[in-house]
Amino acid sequence: xxxxxxxxxxxxxxxxxxxxxxxxxxxxxxxxxxxxxxxxxxxxxxxxxxxxxxxxxxxxxxxxxxxxxxxxxxxxxxxxxxxxxxxxxxxxxxxxxxxxxxxxxxxxxxxxxxxxxxxxxxxxxxxxxxxxxxxxxxxxxxxxxxxxxxxxxxxxxxxxxxxxxxxxxxxxxxxxxxxxxxxxxxxxxxxxxxxxxxxxxxxxxxxxxxxxxxxxxxxxxxxxxxxxxxxxxxxxxxxxxxxxxxxxxxxxxxxxxxxxxxxxxxxxxxxxxxxxxxxxxxxxxxxxxxxxxxxxxxxxxxxxxxxxxxxxxxxxxxxxxxxxxxxxxxxxxxxxxxxxxxxxxxxxxxxxxxxxxxxxxxxxxxxxxxxxxxxxxxxxxxxxxxxxxxxxxxxxxxxxxxxxxxxxxxxxxxxxxxxxxxxxxxxxxxxxxxxxxxxxxxxxxxxxxxxxxxxxxxxxxxxxxxxxxxxxxxxxxxxxxxxxxxxxxxxxxxxxxxxxxxxxxxxxxxxxxxxxxxxxxxxxxxxxxxxxxxxxxxxxxxxxxxxxxxxxxxxxxxxxxxxxxxxxxxxxxxxxxxxxxxxxxxxxxxxxxxxxxxxxxxxxxxxxxxxxxxxxxxxxxxxxxxxxxxxxxxxxxxxxxxxxxxxxxxxxxxxxxxxxxxxxxxxxxxxxxxxxxxxxxxxxxxxxxxxxxxxxxxxxxxxxxxxxx
Numbered sequence: 001x002x003x004x005x006x007x008x009x010x011x012x013x014x015x016x017x018x019x020x021x022x023x024x025x026x027x028x029x030x031x032x033x034x035x036x037x038x039x040x041x042x043x044x045x046x047x048x049x050x051x052x053x054x055x056x057x058x059x060x061x062x063x064x065x066x067x068x069x070x071x072x073x074x075x076x077x078x079x080x081x082x083x084x085x086x087x088x089x090x091x092x093x094x095x096x097x098x099x100x101x102x103x104x105x106x107x108x109x110x111x112x113x114x115x116x117x118x119x120x121x122x123x124x125x126x127x128x129x130x131x132x133x134x135x136x137x138x139x140x141x142x143x144x145x146x147x148x149x150x151x152x153x154x155x156x157x158x159x160x161x162x163x164x165x166x167x168x169x170x171x172x173x174x175x176x177x178x179x180x181x182x183x184x185x186x187x188x189x190x191x192x193x194x195x196x197x198x199x200x201x202x203x204x205x206x207x208x209x210x211x212x213x214x215x216x217x218x219x220x221x222x223x224x225x226x227x228x229x230x231x232x233x234x235x236x237x238x239x240x241x242x243x244x245x246x247x248x249x250x251x252x253x254x255x256x257x258x259x260x261x262x263x264x265x266x267x268x269x270x271x272x273x274x275x276x277x278x279x280x281x282x283x284x285x286x287x288x289x290x291x292x293x294x295x296x297x298x299x300x301x302x303x304x305x306x307x308x309x310x311x312x313x314x315x316x317x318x319x320x321x322x323x324x325x326x327x328x329x330x331x332x333x334x335x336x337x338x339x340x341x342x343x344x345x346x347x348x349x350x351x352x353x354x355x356x357x358x359x360x361x362x363x364x365x366x367x368x369x370x371x372x373x374x375x376x377x378x379x380x381x382x383x384x385x386x387x388x389x390x391x392x393x394x395x396x397x398x399x400x401x402x403x404x405x406x407x408x409x410x411x412x413x414x415x416x417x418x419x420x421x422x423x424x425x426x427x428x429x430x431x432x433x434x435x436x437x438x439x440x441x442x443x444x445x446x447x448x449x450x451x452x453x454x455x456x457x458x459x460x461x462x463x464x465x466x467x468x469x470x471x472x473x474x475x476x477x478x479x480x481x482x483x484x485x486x487x488x489x490x491x492x493x494x495x496x497x498x499x500x501x502x503x504x505x506x507x508x509x510x511x512x513x514x515x516x517x518x519x520x521x522x523x524x525x526x527x528x529x530x531x532x533x534x535x536x537x538x539x540x541x542x543x544x545x546x547x548x549x550x551x552x553x554x555x556x557x558x559x560x561x562x563x564x565x566x567x568x569x570x571x572x573x574x575x576x577x578x579x580x581x582x583x584x585x586x587x588x589x590x591x592x593x594x595x596x597x598x599x600x601x602x603x604x605x606x607x608x609x610x611x612x613x614x615x616x617x618x619x620x621x622x623x624x625x626x627x628x629x630x631x632x633x634x635x636x637x638x639x640x641x642x643x644x645x646x647x648x649x650x651x652x653x654x655x656x657x658x659x660x661x662x663x664x665x666x667x668x669x670x671x672x673x674x675x676x677x678x679x680x681x682x683x684x685x686x687x688x689x690x691x692x693x694x695x696x697x698x699x700x701x702x703x704x705x706x707x708x709x
Contacts, residue, residue: 053574053584054536055079056529060153061134061173063162064433064451066366066379071527074447074478074490076102076156076538076570082177085146087660089675089702091192092143093117093172096152098634098656101586101612102570103154105636106688110229111265111297112331113688115139119156120542121566121592121608122169123689125498127356127387127427129159129166131173132303133254135323136385138356141299142327145236145258147188147200148218150175157540158521160474160496161451164383164429167498168519168542168566176254178240179214180204185709193700194286196224196232216240227286227700230264230293248311252321258301264291267334269345269693270506271647273554276341279647282683283343283405285695291334294412298330316367326357332415335506335692336403337554343405350505352395353419360385375439379449385429389502392419393461397505425459425513427499435476447478447492457499459513467515472497487528494521507549508557515560517545535573542566546598548606548643549690556691562598564605567591580622585615594643603645606690611637611651626662631655631679639687649693652684669708676701 056071058079070077078100090096093115094105106116106123115126124130130139146152153173159166183205190198204216222234236258243251267290283289307321330353336345364381394417401411435449453472459465478492496519503512525538546564549556568590575583590612592605604610616632633655641647658675681699688694 053582054529054534054572055081055151056527056534056536058151060155061131061175062155063134063159063171064364064379064381064449065162065435065447066364071486071488071529072480074480074488074492074525075494075523076525076536076540078102078154078156080152080154082146082150085149085152086704087673087675088656088658089190089192089673089677089704090146091702095677096146096172097154099584099586099614099616099632100154100572101588101614101634102156104607104609104612104639105686106607108228108266108688108694109143110226110232110262111268111333112141112329113268113692113694114141114143116688117169117172118607118687119154119169120540120568120570120588121590121605122167122542122544123607124169124172125167127165127499127502128163129169129171131163131171132256132323132325133175133305134173135305135321135362136358136360136387137301137303137323137325138327138358138387140327140354140356141297141329141331142258142301143260144174144301145218145220145234145238145256147220148176148236148238148256150177156538157523157542158494158496158519160519161433161435161449161476161494164385164431164451164453164474165427165455165497165499165516167517168496168521168544176238176240176256177202177204177216177218179206179216179242181206181211184216186706187709188704188706190702190704192224192226192702194225194227196222196226198222210244212244214240214242214244226262227698228266229262229287230291232260232262234258234260236260250309251307252309253306254303255305256301256303258299260300261296261298263296264293265295265297265333266694267291267295267336268688269336269338269695270348271338271641271691271693272551272556273346274338274340274647277646278341279641279649279685279693280338280341280343280405282685283695284683285698289406289408290336292409292412294332294414295334296330296332296415300328302326315369316365318363318365320361320363322359322361324357324359326355328355329353330415330419332413334400334409334411336405337399338405345403345405346399347401347403347409347411348398348506349400349411349413350395350397351413351415351417352397352505353392353421354424355390355421356387358385358387377437377439378435380434381432383429383431383433387427389424389426390421391424391461391511393422394420395505422461424461424511425457425502427458428456430454443482445480445482447476447480449476451475453497455497455499455516457513457516461511465513467513469516486530487526489526490524492521492523492525494523495519496521503558506556508555514547514558517547517560519544532577533573533575535571537569537571539569540567543595546594548594548598548600550599550643551691562601563595564598565591565593565595566605566608580620582618583616585613587614588612600643600645603643604640606640606643607687609637609639609651611635624661627659628661629657629659631657641687641693642691649685649687652682652696654682654696655679665707671706671708672704673706674701674703 092109094107097103104118188200305323309319431453433451476494572586618630
């Protein structure tokens with residue numbers, strides 16, 4: 001559709017529905033009648049009364065623990081619904097959990113840092129920390145199609161027992177849209193600053209005898225010029241199928257294919273050769289003086305999963321599933337190696353290609369039974385997973401020029417190489433797991449779980465290495481108390497083992513596979529869900545083997561030595577005042593330091609803020625039925641940029657506005673939605689990774705119009 005027609009279509013829908021042109025619009029898939037009016041209609045972090053809250057009654061996947069309501073899970077968790085994602089016009093990972101103070105945004109939706117996110121000061125592992133429908137995929141460089149998601153779940157802390165290998169930051173699980181019981185059809189047209197247009201189609205329903213077969217098809221096309229890149233062109237299709245083969249046997253299939261191409265994306269800013277003690281003045285997050293059309297990040301994602309579930313009887317079920325995913329990446333991206341506070345830099349270019357693939361099979365038995373006065377909820381299973389990494393052996397990495405942050409970059413390097421990708425490393429995991437939640441009394445219960453893993457890591461290029469260990473035990477224990485049915489007090493302990501990281505390009509030990517790291521977590525928490533309010537609180541301590549970067553002669557080396565400690569408290573709550581108002585907020589106070597055995601002992605851990613605060617207010621306008629408006633904000637405290645603590649990025653606050661308006665037009669459900677991000681256009685340095693920074697996202701607007709047929 002030509003852009004002038006797309007703009008006209010948005011304006012026409014706004015006028016016909018009585019929504020002022022130029023006012024923040026919004027989008028949603030819910031009808032505007034009945035209960036739909038009480039659904040989300042909020043902002044960039046305020047969605048609706050029901051969809052922007054803590055969602056403690058919703059079930060979340062917890063891996064080896066099966067599926068449990070957040071209220072009954074003895075770990076800190078967060079769920080963000082698809083409606084909330086749509087209301088807030090989320091386009092990158094860092095915005096998904098914008099209202100969770102435990103989460104720090106390190107991401108950029110258009111460059112290779114798109115999957116970087118910190119939880120409790122720990123960055124989530126792009127190799128093992130991301131799942132789709134509970135099954136693994138490689139997230140590096142991938143921005144997923146959020147409009148295809150039913151919800152996004154976050155398990156904070158150590159996931160060792162639940163999922164096996166992963167860093168102690170946590171697990172992000174994307175849940176794709178599933179077949180609907182009745183026919184669903186919707187079309188959505190969107191605009192995002194600076195000039196990106198999108199079209200999204202959503203179809204679902206059931207067919208066949210007795211509605212035996214279910215389907216859900218989503219397709220999105222996105223194209224244009226974002227504020228922090230020269231161009232984006234994306235096509236995504238996802239398909240969800242199920243078949244009720246018998247009353248008790250169900251087959252499922254889910255797939256995603258995405259081809260995403262961006263050019264002239266925002267570079268990263270490194271500090272390996274930095275000579276001053278304070279950072280350069282903040283710069284705009286618009287592409288402006290930075291990357292040109294010679295740079296690109298092209299990715300393809302393929303994911304296929306299939307499974308069977310058999311309900312043996314009301315108390316017992318057995319399931320099995322298999323998944324395969326493959327990610328291809330071609331990146332020609334600069335890193336600006338900052339030299340001084342005046343903003344001078346060396347332009348370091350990386351022109352490379354990689355792919356990763358992961359296959360996983362899992363079988364699980366879930367059931368309930370009693371022994372005397374004790375009730376048991378058991379889960380047991382087997383899992384196999386293999387990841388293969390391939391990197392090019394003829395890419396380019398080197399300095400192509402110099403520049404200054406406050407002047408246009410004129411350096412160019414166009415790709416001219418046919419990449420030869422070779423096997424760099426592989427990791428194989430085989431595990432058995434079992435857990436039992438024992439109901440001791442009506443109020444007290446105890447959970448005990450154990451995962452036993454055999455794993456093998458092999459590195460091939462540039463150095464041949466291997467690490468094999470059998471019988472690695474990662475346990476979990478939890479004690480739970482319910483003072484009332486709608487509240488849970490818990491104490492939990494869990495251990496985890498994470499694979500050694502693959503050292504990035506630009507390091508002296510680039511592409512080497514480091515040794516596995518063990519971690520421990522202790523957590524004490526409470527969750528409560530009442531009619532007018534919901535609240536959670538957690539006190540935690542995480543002990544992790546330290547991995548850090550040291551610099552000699554301006555060239556970094558990644559090392560492992562000693563321990564890093566993360567301890568703190570996190571709070572979250574939602575309060576509903578009458579039918580119009582909803583207030584939400586969260587806070588995290590975090591104390592981190594490198595412990596004995598590390599050369600940076602007693603320093604704060606790089607990338608971990610001491611304080612984060614987030615809040616939102618949403619208001620349903622009584623004299624305009626279907627209209628909800630809202631505002632939210634998030635303060636992120638200062639961050640040490642490196643392990644030596646010689647550089648610090650200052651704290652910053654970002655505010656967002658948004659609105660959703662739902663109505664009926666010509667017998668169709670119409671939803672208009674808008675979000676205005678970074679209302680005050682605050683400029684700041686955001687942390688990406690140790691010794692890496694990025695400019696904060698500038699002020700931008702997003703508009704969508706959705707019609708449900």
